[in-house]
Amino acid sequence: IYTPLDSVVRSYESPCRQTKVAVLGAGVAGVTAAKTLNGNGISDFIIVEYNDYVGGRVLPAKFGKGVDWKPYTIEQGANWVHGTSHNGGPENPIYTLAQKYNLTNHVSDFTSLELFSETGSDGFISTLADFEILYSKVEENAGSIISENIQDRSLRAGLQSQGWYPTSPNMLAAEFYFIEYELAQTADVSSELFAVVSGNSSFGQFSEDNLFILDQRGFSTFIQGEASEILTTNDSRLLLNTEVTNIASDDSSVTITNRDGTCITAEQAIITFSIGVLQTSMYKRFLTFTPFLPDWKLKAIAQMQMGVYTKIFLQFPPEKVFWDRSKEFFLYASRTRGYYPIWQSLDHENFHPGSGILFVTVVGDQSIRIDQQTDSETKAEVLAVLAQMFQVPIPEPLAFYYPRWSTTPWSYGSYSNFPVGMTLEGHQNLRANVGRLWFAGEATSAEYFGFLQGAYFEGREVGERVAARMNGDVEKGRDMVHYEVLKGTTDTCERNRENGGTFDIQEKIVEKSRRRKRRFGRRFGKW
Numbered sequence: 328i329y330t331p332l333d334s335v336v337r338s339y340e341s342p343c344r345q346t347k348v349a350v351l352g353a354g355v356a357g358v359t360a361a362k363t364l365n366g367n368g369i370s371d372f373i374i375v376e377y378n379d380y381v382g383g384r385v386l387p388a389k390f391g392k393g394v395d396w397k398p399y400t401i402e403q404g405a406n407w408v409h410g411t412s413h414n415g416g417p418e419n420p421i422y423t424l425a426q427k428y429n430l431t432n433h434v435s436d437f438t439s440l441e442l443f444s445e446t447g448s449d450g451f452i453s454t455l456a457d458f459e460i461l462y463s464k465v466e467e468n469a470g471s472i473i474s475e476n477i478q479d480r481s482l483r484a485g486l487q488s489q490g491w492y493p494t495s496p497n498m499l500a501a502e503f504y505f506i507e508y509e510l511a512q513t514a515d516v517s518s519e520l521f522a523v524v525s526g527n528s529s530f531g532q533f534s535e536d537n538l539f540i541l542d543q544r545g546f547s548t549f550i551q552g553e554a555s556e557i558l559t560t561n562d563s564r565l566l567l568n569t570e571v572t573n574i575a576s577d578d579s580s581v582t583i584t585n586r587d588g589t590c591i592t593a594e595q596a597i598i599t600f601s602i603g604v605l606q607t608s609m610y611k612r613f614l615t616f617t618p619f620l621p622d623w624k625l626k627a628i629a630q631m632q633m634g635v636y637t638k639i640f641l642q643f644p645p646e647k648v649f650w651d652r653s654k655e656f657f658l659y660a661s662r663t664r665g666y667y668p669i670w671q672s673l674d675h676e677n678f679h680p681g682s683g684i685l686f687v688t689v690v691g692d693q694s695i696r697i698d699q700q701t702d703s704e705t706k707a708e709v710l711a712v713l714a715q716m717f718q719v720p721i722p723e724p725l726a727f728y729y730p731r732w733s734t735t736p737w738s739y740g741s742y743s744n745f746p747v748g749m750t751l752e753g754h755q756n757l758r759a760n761v762g763r764l765w766f767a768g769e770a771t772s773a774e775y776f777g778f779l780q781g782a783y784f785e786g787r788e789v790g791e792r793v794a795a796r797m798n799g800d801v802e803k804g805r806d807m808v809h810y811e812v813l814k815g816t817t818d819t820c821e822r823n824r825e826n827g828g829t830f831d832i833q834e835k836i837v838e839k840s841r842r843r844k845r846r847f848g849r850r851f852g853k854w
């Protein structure tokens with residue numbers, strides 16, 4: 328018999344929208360997780376996304392003007408597919424998707440490079456060659472760290488053990504080109520082992536090619552395409568413009584509360600927020616967990632690092648282009664580490680010829696510094712560097728833009744980097760579920776952290792685990808391994824898939840590292 332009290336009790340019990348799985352975040356990891364759930368028969372999910380678009384850190388923008396006055400599409404976030412496929416061997420899933428969506432691209436030629444000092448064009452190519460040879464020894468050493476299970480150390484210590492002490496602008500620039508440009512942080516704070524693992528997993532396993540995506544539909548076309556295979560237009564299972572502010576879980580359900588006051592109750596939740604968001608929320612409290620996450624999880628979140636990587640775009644009048652249009656890259660050696668070091672021209676026959684577009688990349692502390700500056704302050708610095716490099720009067724740019732990743736509230740940084748002193752077990756604590764809360768994203772990948780493929784593989788894995796749990800597959804849907812107490816190293820037998828690493832592949836790749844080309848290839852002639 329229905330009584331008014333029943334309805335009060337019912338609405339008290341479930342004031343929120345009900346679903347089986349709440350997928351939090353609509354970047355590569357979230358969309359891949361949702362697709363995997365769908366592929367395993369779970370279509371009752373809700374994706375909650377802060378922004379008004381699908382794609383997360385794959386973020387095109389309109390910039391400048393073309394001959395027809397239409398702006399160009401440039402990429403503020405991810406730009407390259409790092410590693411493609413290897414003679415019928417394993418293929419980078421992002422490469423597979425780039426092909427599926429026919430994304431226009433060009434393989435970057437890192438040898439198409441001109442070098443500059445603070446007083447103009449320079450010929451410090453031998454420094455680059457020296458670094459490249461030395462780095463192959465660092466790779467071999469990382470191989471010993473795995474095979475002999477010795478303690479990891481900083482990449483700085485690894486470089487120093489090979490006699491690398493950067494004391495000149497040229498050496499700083501060479502180190503930037505090989506290390507910071509990829510890790511978005513310095514060798515000082517990076518793990519030697521995992522810097523090598525990361526390079527080998529993508530470039531050693533897939534290929535050395537780096538596809539620069541210049542598709543005018545935007546790089547995010549592939550994620551939006553994948554999302555549209557599981558969602559209809561205006562699908563009520565995709566909540567855009569919705570910021571999650573609290574995640575409450577107990578033995579029976581998870582409740583997601585949003586900034587707009589709405590809420591969702593789910594059986595399981597997949598959290599794909601960046602490590603920057605999870606870290607910053609610990610002290611800014613814009614996102615809270617009820618109850619608090621356990622100590623082992625909080626420590627792992629605090630330990631993984633978030634790098635910052637900033638592309639600063641300039642469009643000059645095309646008739647006033649002052650750089651060599653046949654070159655793709657320009658490397659500037661400043662006395663200050665990381666001061667506007669890498670320039671890339673899009674006004675090139677393989678990119679957007681006649682565009683007048685040039686962009687410079689800074690990372691780490693330099694990114695954090697310029698994120699606090701006004702556009703005009705940063706523009707003045709950038710133009711002064713160009714004047715030093717090219718030794719000609721630099722025209723006023725028609726357009727100038729850069730995103731401020733370190734303060735972006737849905738990302739707080741660009742991508743993760745493996746710190747010194749974090750073991751595979753410590754990292755596993757970042758991946759492992761806490762009851763009904765599952766974690767996925769580029770940072771939870773021990774092998775592909777920082778890359779799109781990391782977000783893809785982790786989204787897929789968690790999607791499979793959650794689907795298995797919902798479908799009653801006890802073995803596959805079991806809790807992920809975590810470690811209440813962390814030891815100094817990870818036992819050899821624990822370097823396995825369960826802990827997010829396939830180090831047998833790594834050992835084989837490291838063995839070959841001396842013979843194979845590295846990311847930048849055999850460019851500088853000393854091989």
Ligand SMILES: Cc1cc2nc3c(=O)[nH]c(=O)nc-3n(C[C@H](O)[C@H](O)[C@H](O)COP(=O)(O)OP(=O)(O)OC[C@H]3O[C@@H](n4cnc5c(N)ncnc54)[C@H](O)[C@@H]3O)c2cc1C
Nearest residue numbers: 352354355356377383384404405406407571768769779782
């Ligand atoms: C500048 C830059 C350059 C890069 N270059 C490359 C490259 O060339 N090649 C490459 O492979 N990778 C590159 N990356 C890394 C790549 O972009 C990421 O690895 C990948 O996009 C991460 O996907 P994700 O799904 O893990 O996280 P995200 O894309 O960050 O997805 C998480 C989603 O969660 C949402 N979210 C956050 N907080 C909340 C909240 N409170 N409520 C609701 N939603 C929320 C966010 O809006 C976001 O959409 C680059 C990244 C940046 C920033």
